[in-house]
Amino acid sequence: MAVEQGHDVGACKRVDGGITRVFQLLGKRWTGPIVAVLTGGPGYFTDLRRAIPGISERMLSDRLTELGAAGLLVREVDEGPPLRVSYRLTPAGAALEPALKELGEWAKVHLPEGAQPPDC
Secondary structure (H helix, E strand, O other), X not given: OOOOOOOOHHHOOOOOHHHHHHHHHHOOOOHHHHHHHHOOOXXXXXXXXXXXXOOOHHHHHHHHHHHHHOOOEEEEEEOOOOOEEEXXXXXXXXXXXXXXXXXXXXXXXXXXXXXXXXXX
């Protein structure tokens, strides 16, 4: 097998750095649905848990912490009584709403419910 000479490594297609960063965060399981729920306005932990079937309390807590560290949401403690914790999107988090809506529309057309991804 002959090896092609003079291959320009710089000309190879590479994934955009922004795409890599966004999917490192939003590509994690449950992160997208959490942000999508919060686009409707602030929510309490228990409301988020009910709105996202199948997510555990631990996973929800972990993902909320990650989103907060990324600057996409803010955790606010309502002193009460009772003491309650709510979460709201920052302007950066809220700016994801149009992209999430577009992805949802794409999924309705290209990933119908119940359809399984093709085997590779």
